[in-house]
Amino acid sequence: MISGSVEQAAERLRKAVPIMVKHGIPVTPLNYALWYTYVANEDPTLNQRIDDIVAAYGTIPVSKAEDLFKTHISPTGSQELALGRMKDDLEQMVQGIGKDLHATIAGTQSFNSLLDECSRDLRSPASVSASIDDVFGTVEKLLQGSTAMHESTARFEQRLSAANAEILRLRNEMEALRQNAMHDELTGVYNRRAFDTELGQFMGHGDRAPVIHLAMLDIDHFKQFNDRFGHPVGDRVLSLVGAQLNNVARVGVSVYRYGGEEFALIFCGGTLKQAAELAETLRLSIERLVLKDSRTGERLAHITASIGLASRLPGESAADLVTRSDKALYEAKASGRNRLCQAP
Incomplete structure (x- = not known):
């Protein structure tokens, strides 16, 4: 909660604005509230979370800002x-x-x-x-x-x-x-709007941009789930995969529903090897998912996913990075599915 005299408030804003500008934080009422509280040091837990996020991304993604606002400032959320x-x-x-x-x-x-x-x-x-x-x-x-x-x-x-x-x-x-809205209601991960906004935000810092790896993930033979069992079962598959993806989400790793049965993961920082190891772990965890009939418990099908992974090249645009990740995904699907392929 913002407190103190008018002079204190003005001083805190004078401190907050340069920090926001330095990290490319959009000047919005929500971000003002976050950084006002940050410079006031009223919530040490919030300050630590902000420091961790800025260290990982070089900025605060819009979705992360909304999460912080909801958790630390307004429980009901904007x-x-x-x-x-x-x-x-x-x-x-x-x-x-x-x-x-x-x-x-x-x-x-x-x-x-x-x-x-x-x-x-x-x-x-x-x-x-x-x-x-x-x-x-x-x-x-x-x-x-x-x-x-x-x-x-x-x-x-x-x-x-x-x-x-x-x-x-x-x-x-x-x-x-x-x-x-920044979240996909069905899967619980961030949505395409958040992906487009944040990938551009991460890559918009020039030489100060963090190392970025992008994984595109597609559920194998998803159309067959809808055709054999109906769209409600297809939605359950999406929900199961979304929950599994959320398990790997952490500071520096953001998960999004890119569209349909395709998801995206942005890794900020670390090496390509580390990103590949985490993506492979995720693929194996999805492979262990089993779709069951909610009434009888009967096994209906296994769920697998193909993943394409690419690291951002110097000076590469967001669109080009997505294209290379997509090409790696197509390679994974063309070579048998249920595997991870890396872009050259």
């Missing part, structure tokens, strides 16, 4: 706060529509009663000898009732129109949150 606000807005809107609807229904019931009353008056025997004033009185009541009903309906239509605009706004905000 996305959860936004969702909570949206929920409150939606609840208020629904309550407002409900009140207007009840008012409109009440007005309709009153107008129906007025119509019944006027109908009885016009059909009664006494109406045969009714004067023009009597008929005029009935017309006047109908006019007043009709005007009130129109006004009530118009208010409700205005509320519905405003609600429709609010719903569209909330839907757009929800879509923006979904697009900005």
Whole structure:
């Protein structure tokens, strides 16, 4: 929590901003909160985690920043706060529509009663000898009732129109949150957006960029899981592999769902040999996974994966590194699958 006098706050920000600039940290409210707390030394555990991450990556990946924020500063997280606000807005809107609807229904019931009353008056025997004033009185009541009903309906239509605009706004905000999310909901690893953002972030430091190794992993014969057992089973396979990949995630090793049944692992620091050993260990752990029928426990199939690994060459772009890793992956698949191949 940020505390202290205005002068202290200003001094901490003066210390925080140069550090953020030095490490290429985007100047966002979330990062401000992290680095403000860091220079204030209010949470030694947070400071140690930040030091470890910066040592490994040369910066703080966006996804890691969100994790730190959620763990050390706001347990609900920035996305959860936004969702909570949206929920409150939606609840208020629904309550407002409900009140207007009840008012409109009440007005309709009153107008129906007025119509019944006027109908009885016009059909009664006494109406045969009714004067023009009597008929005029009935017309006047109908006019007043009709005007009130129109006004009530118009208010409700205005509320519905405003609600429709609010719903569209909330839907757009929800879509923006979904697009900005860093995690893949099904597998639990980081998503493609996080991969694209962070690979560029790691490689954007020029000579100060850490050594980077990139592994592209593809689940073998994944289409057969969907074709033989259905998409829910295919989702279970993805979830199992995602959990296995998360087991190797640590500072310096980040895991992402690249798309479909393909995953990516970024290794920052260390040697190619170390990255290859970890990738091979991971491949073997996936090979030991067994897909079972959730109802009977019957073994349905084994799961295997092919992996392509490449180290970033001096001056190489992110796109070129991905291309070389992909070529190594294709080589692994073409040579029999369930193996690791390294790019030259």
